[in-house]
Amino acid sequence: MKLKLYLALALLILAACGDSPPQEQSRIIDNTEEVQQYYKDHPDFFSFKTLNDVPSNLDWEDGADLPEVGSSNAVKGGMETVRLADFPRTLRTVGPDSNGGFRPWILDYTSMALAHRHPNQLDYFPGLANRWAVDQDAKTVYVELDPNATWSDGVPITADDYLFIFWFFRTQYITAPWYNNWYESQYTNITRYSDHMISISIPELKPDTDSKVLELRPLPRHFYSEVGDDFIERYQWRFAPTTAAYLLKEGDLKKGRSIKLTRNADWWAKDKKHWRYRFNIDRVNLIVIRDTPKVFEAFKRGDIDQFGLNLSEYWYEKLPNTDADVENGYIHKKWFFNERPRPPYGLWINTDRPLLNEKSVRLGIQHATHWQLVIDQFFRGDYDRLNTANDGYGPFSHPTLSARPFNVEAAMKHFADAGFVERGDDGILMREDGTRLAFTVSSGYESMKDILTILKEEALKAGIEFRVEVLDGTAGWKKVQEKQHDIHFSAFGYSLELYPRFWETYHSSNAYDKAFLEDGSVNPERKSKTQTNNLESFAVFEMDRLIDQYRQASDSETMIKLAHTMSELHHDEASFVPGFYSGFFRLGHWRWIQYPADFSFKHASGPSQYFVHWIDQDIKAETLNARADNLPLTKTIEIYDQYRTAPSP
Template identity: 35%
Template sequence: MKKVFTFSAAAIIAVLGSAAQAAELPAGLTWQSNMEEPLFASPDAKFGGTLRTHITSFPQTLRSVGPDSNAGLRHYFMDGVPKLAARHPNTGKWIPQLAKEWAFGEDHQTVFFKLDPKARWSDGEKVTADDYLFMLKYYRSKDIISPWYNDFFTNKIEDVVKFDDYTIAVKSVDKKTDDELMVQINLPSNGLQPRPEHFFKPKKDENNDGIDDDFVRRYNFKSEPTTGPYYMDKVKKGKSVTFKHVGEQWWGYSNRYYQNRYNVKKVRYTVIRDNDIARKHFEKGSLDTFGLVLPNLWHEKSNTKPYQKGYIHKFWGYNQRVQGAGGIWMNTAQPLLDDRNIRAGVTYATDFDGMINNVLRGDYARKPHGMGFGHGGYDRSDNLPPAFDPELAAEFFVKAGFGKVGPDGIRLNANGERLSFAITYGYQPHTPRIAYLKEQAKQAGLEITLNLVDGSSAFKYVLEKKHELAFINMGGGEIPAYWEYLHSVNAKPQTNNHNNYRSAEMDELIDSYNKEFDLQKKQAISHQIQKIVADEFLIVPGYMVPYTREGYWRWMKYPTPAMTKQTAGMFSVVDLATFWIDEDEKKATLAAMKKGKAFEPVTVIDDNFKL
């Protein structure tokens, strides 16, 4: 599938000089498609049925960008829908999605794409090059109130050029290797996705950028068309959200890698705020699956009658996914936390290892660094998480002026101010974990209070920089992203700079990192950035969970082998979605339950990708 020619970088630059020019595709491109990689779905899959699952809080918006969009259902609007290309989940090679083929320019900045002419929006409109041109205007518009996208599509993406209705080129601002270019263009959560220009018709556009001046409010609860297999069908505010499959005629099924995936007709997310109540609904058969990652769920609460009688099965599957930044983030703009000694003290007073062993049954693993794990040469080889050391923590607190200890064991400074910080978190089952940290921190004279904020509201609270300490794990890509977390430009509300961190030295390193072409030099800068994060005690490295554990009714089916290296959740339609519902098995199971018939209990362990 490769045609080999040669052409000059000058020719590319001339072509990409302006999107307004009539562009002519250069001859001599080497087109790639990688259509012969192994399949990972099952030909036995059946189409049909409704997946019944739950969410703990109703989303504050249905937008995929702008305020509050990072929480809630954005994964279903953006992260899980097709990009131009994607990594094969096992081999790691790039495989087609919205693009059928791609080719690299000699300038190390440009990638050419031939779009799949069969691609359609969920409302039936064609996906064309114009949707990518509009995408650039959309993401650069100040009206979407999304600094990350404004920056990325201005300072990372120089241009998108149309050659014909189904051929485009994307030019990066900085030179990168071919693989880095594809990563930047096809980021799982933030990659280049077309936007449906026919859907966005601004009523008021004073700055003439094609986006409604009142975009955030106008589209807060409007569902836009998607290129993925599922579109939003029904919304019952505060109660449920239902997605419906476009149907077996979905354009993606012409791509061999999409065949036998996304097999359910509908997905219904019911809001159940309490997970214990959700678990009871699941065990009664009102939900089809339920996550069992939490140790107490897997080890203790999944031995009830539906499991014993074989109606519900258990699955534990390992993966090799990149682990994103996370742990306890310290808001350096809050009083006291702007002091490195205080942050160091908090770090050494935080007993994550004890939490893992005593609360989490040793099931989880500790992250070596606050910025994540699994980035290959980008990670420092000597990254080690700080061990719990209350005596060392106390020494740092004394340096910060907290030399006295009050009658309750909590340290005081000369003004009588208590050494106390609140940890904000958004998931009630995490309470025992935070409570353990609270008790251990007392050994260093530190008081930790628990600030549980419901679901998506917790992330909003942190985005608005109201927190002191935040217990958050972020997603991550194979190349570490530092600008969004650490650059001074991003130290403001509605950004992922959860530390509110400002440093001219860090800014310079991040800018150099983003522009560096040489891989070894780029990785060396990454090491410097990670060292500063550790030396400044910005994030207490948390834990990582390199697997999925789930309970499911026996009518839920999946391929053999079940897991790929990149499988995050076995029964998620925004992941690889290789599962299906066997309606005949469902009828037989329900009939057996009525008669009191039992089956053999089933626990499946897939450890093919256990590290």
């Protein structure tokens, strides 16, 4: 990341030395015809029909019975100051540099899709759609759009804005190969019946067929009419009309320093059920503070309203329960246990490497990594041991498999099986031919380097050397994508999905080109495949077969059974050392920030994700006065463990 920044800086300086920008900036682009032509060129994909063509026997759903999100006590108003770790490099939500820490504020957490999963129930509640119906046989989802929905500039949202996304995300102009691929391979048809009725088809039927369609977000067709080969520069700093409650107004963006978002008083969904008690704060002031310790100081001064206390050092030491502000009740502490797919933090072993392709070496590594020590002493027992790479998927996760414990004897026995018997002068095991049992453990997580040094120290006991290599985030990711790693410490951020994916991480076609011959034996000439998420170079013929079955299966029961079998197979191969997960999030906030009675939601990933909190101005004044006079208020430290999954230690 940093590297890119510096290169960009260098280019900027070079560019500044050049002549004034060419005339091209003012070139007029209108892609209307190009888009229409594209629709015409792909008649199978873009269909145009009438309302009479909509099947009459559809089973419509509207999610209207789902409970409200947020509290009816919420009041609108106030300004909240939030920290940004880095200033966004663009206001685009797609294309180079767009996937940063700011994007959730204008896209992921704030803008509306057709429907959203209820954070407690997982069923869908309506967003831009009025109602929807799944036609199982045709693998098609019919959606009736809410006719009241408008963009923030007042333009109504119609079916055309949905057709448009299948042009936009497939063009080369946006320089986003992942989007190109996704929108080309995951959908097979979009049909326009009227301004407010569409249907979208997908290639495979799934238990959650609806999610792929309902989580689509439209694009303002009128705003993107200038998309062309200069898309990246042209849209770099333009704020797109949005379906979200928050707007970026002219002059509220101070480059490199802050961005102020304003609540849209005329937001079309402001009285809509599931939406009306959310997005309560009038102004969100996002300021750039790079160092976390400085953010904490700003929080303690009251400049920042909330501060995440996930890290033990903050929860226990920097803001202990005995802290004056906590003791006096000015700052409240909250600890919330959630239930959702757990990011699989652990060691991903590249089985394509020498030594690591031997199962006994991998089994030895499983027993030589002391995760329990990391959890007990570094995370102070707050985190839990991950047992498989797919924990947190309810019935889809394996119920009984458990990670192998740290055990020097067991590890050394496995290493001995691989021929590593004698210890060298430095205590590292060696083969008779002098091969040392040493591997590079790399990671792109600067903040977790201490974990790796702890593992390294403990692994020495079992006679294995870990050479710790801590890289910058981008460099670390590039390394594993190029499959240049021995062992990599990392995790995937899984979104809220019903069931785990196996194809991306364990299918042989993501590990090698032509991994197996026709009869299932290993192809001796296979070549490693880069740029995939199969970080273990995992290729087992049986696994491929199971994954194919899993992908074709459409009922939950079969899929659960298959998922368990695959987890067992993966466990047996020992190519992933499960690390830890945190089954909760923690927060410290000033007293004037108010939350609903339950605080957060079963499947939430963080306290602010659903924007249900609000600011009480009276309480703010009261708190500030009390603090000035040093008057104690009610001390509040609350633990919400109704959704706790792991038993208490």
